[in-house]
Amino acid sequence: MTAKKLATFRIDPDEWEAFQQWAKRNGTTASALLVEYIEECLDRPPTKPSGIRLEQMVINLTKRIDSIDKRLSLLETPSHVRSDEIVS
Structure with missing residues (x-):
């Protein structure tokens, strides 16, 4: 070793x-x-x-993918719309 x-x-x-x-x-x-x-x-x-259970790994990956999807969706949203959402 x-x-x-x-x-x-x-x-x-x-x-x-x-x-x-x-x-x-x-x-x-x-x-x-x-x-x-x-x-x-x-x-x-x-x-x-x-030793992490496969089910926990899937849950963790799903959460990370959801987070990435949300951020990508924000990036694809026109900036003037994002500004309106932040203000409201």
Whole structure:
């Protein structure tokens, strides 16, 4: 087994705490999720699955897609209409 690199990064403390709690509620750890995400980005099979249930992954992806759809819809809306919506 190759040695692992300890990686550090900066994140808002409240966001990190919320992420750790979310991971815990879903039966995994923040580290496992981040490692799995990096492996997915690199098109590599996970070395150790995070343990998140498939149903939860689908829920999370659906929420993210809905959020992206809403933002895309706003971008496709003419600016004068968006201004009217913000004012009202």
